[in-house]
Amino acid sequence: MGGGWCGERGVVERADVVIVGAGAAGLSLAHRLDRALSGRSVAVVETPETALRPPERTWCFWEAAAGEWDAAVSHRWHALAAVGPDGTVWRSRIHPLVYKMVRSRDFEALVRGGLRRTRTLWGTVTEVVDGPDRAVVRLRGADGAESELAAGLVFDSRPPALPPADGVTLLQHFRGWFVRTDRPRFDSSAAVLMDLRVPQPERGVAFGYVLPFDARTALVEYTEFTREVLDDAGYDAALRDYTGRLRLGVFTRTGTEQGVIPMTSAQLPGRVGRRVFRIGTAGGATRPATGYTFSGVQRQTRQIAAALAAGRLPVRFPAHRRRHLFLDAVLLRGLDEGLVDGAEFFAALFRSTPLPRLLRFLDGETTPLEELAIGVRTPVAAMTAALWSQVRAGRRGRRGDTQS
Numbered sequence: 001m002g003g004g005w006c007g008e009r010g011v012v013e014r015a016d017v018v019i020v021g022a023g024a025a026g027l028s029l030a031h032r033l034d035r036a037l038s039g040r041s042v043a044v045v046e047t048p049e050t051a052l053r054p055p056e057r058t059w060c061f062w063e064a065a066a067g068e069w070d071a072a073v074s075h076r077w078h079a080l081a082a083v084g085p086d087g088t089v090w091r092s093r094i095h096p097l098v099y100k101m102v103r104s105r106d107f108e109a110l111v112r113g114g115l116r117r118t119r120t121l122w123g124t125v126t127e128v129v130d131g132p133d134r135a136v137v138r139l140r141g142a143d144g145a146e147s148e149l150a151a152g153l154v155f156d157s158r159p160p161a162l163p164p165a166d167g168v169t170l171l172q173h174f175r176g177w178f179v180r181t182d183r184p185r186f187d188s189s190a191a192v193l194m195d196l197r198v199p200q201p202e203r204g205v206a207f208g209y210v211l212p213f214d215a216r217t218a219l220v221e222y223t224e225f226t227r228e229v230l231d232d233a234g235y236d237a238a239l240r241d242y243t244g245r246l247r248l249g250v251f252t253r254t255g256t257e258q259g260v261i262p263m264t265s266a267q268l269p270g271r272v273g274r275r276v277f278r279i280g281t282a283g284g285a286t287r288p289a290t291g292y293t294f295s296g297v298q299r300q301t302r303q304i305a306a307a308l309a310a311g312r313l314p315v316r317f318p319a320h321r322r323r324h325l326f327l328d329a330v331l332l333r334g335l336d337e338g339l340v341d342g343a344e345f346f347a348a349l350f351r352s353t354p355l356p357r358l359l360r361f362l363d364g365e366t367t368p369l370e371e372l373a374i375g376v377r378t379p380v381a382a383m384t385a386a387l388w389s390q391v392r393a394g395r396r397g398r399r400g401d402t403q404s
């Protein structure tokens, strides 16, 4: 990272906009503000503490053919597949969409290489204090020295320490192996979004995910949407089982990717103070029912940049539509309470809905009529039970009772 900074205790610097965290959301916003705001100072604060910094990751998303991050895209698929619990395969081209993969290090290099006016400051943010005239960002430097940064506006992407207390929160937790097989084993023309043949948990859902790069190399992941993560042995056993089902034969593991993405129906507001905002996963960019976040981050940061460029405060910059968040909340509740059989639910979706329409739905671009057509083909009785449970929980929440 360029532009080092080391604060002394009590030294106050100033920036018109401070972005906390240089991950997917922080960098996306920095990229946009660097272009949209001339004459205003922007600083990105990133922690030097390796324990707080996420390891390298791959981010997948879909969009119509050409896109703004194409220079960082390392792989593209024009077709996707899903596999039902009984082995039925649904495979389809997704034209005009393309499923793209960006490695976090390439994304970071692309964004950083393009920043002209934005400074990067190294420090661990310990507190953000809102105020009428300015916000104050408290920092701890690599040497332990504390300092403060005064900010006109703060966009904070630090992941929340605790899951939100309200609503249902499941974890999307996964481990993937980058593998190289001794013989051609993969159909590299299609990524497999969900392979539901794996053993299912009592509540929630488990599935395999395959990103094939060529006939012999792929990222093969085991994923669960459940309340608790597994231990190392649990993930490795699940991956051994899944790679066995894929009949990979002899293969070498060349790397690992692991993560936890909170999937929550709790409201995560973007604006949390007069001058303080949350972005990224912390600000509700993660689609609750899928864990996909990258596209939501782009929608959020585009709206913020447009508002600031027009001289407005970005009061609302939703990544997802309200009705989609409600549908996702119903599904999360159904999975969490064991009302919905996760594998059967997702299999019904893939069986009945063309993949391009499903992708448009997940990006919030379908009409209510299209969504009704999707909804009636899911297990209706189970989803109705989940819907009522969600409505009852909402009423209890409004009355202030303890939610389940």
Ligand SMILES: Cc1cc2nc3c(=O)[nH]c(=O)nc-3n(C[C@H](O)[C@H](O)[C@H](O)COP(=O)(O)OP(=O)(O)OC[C@H]3O[C@@H](n4cnc5c(N)ncnc54)[C@H](O)[C@@H]3O)c2cc1C
Pocket: 020, 021, 022, 023, 024, 025, 026, 045, 046, 047, 052, 053, 054, 057, 058, 059, 060, 061, 123, 124, 125, 126, 157, 158, 159, 257, 258, 259, 260, 261, 279, 280, 281, 282, 291, 292, 293, 294, 295, 297
């Ligand atoms: C392994 C993995 C794979 C994923 N794959 C996909 C995918 O394929 N598609 C998709 O859409 N989503 C995916 N996600 C979900 C989501 O896109 C990512 O989690 C994404 O990184 C979220 O962006 P963010 O900016 O909110 O958080 P992050 O990218 O985690 O950024 C937060 C930043 O804040 C910094 N930070 C933390 N604490 C402090 C502090 N105290 N002071 C200063 N800085 C701090 C961190 O170092 C980090 O740089 C994946 C997540 C993981 C974990």
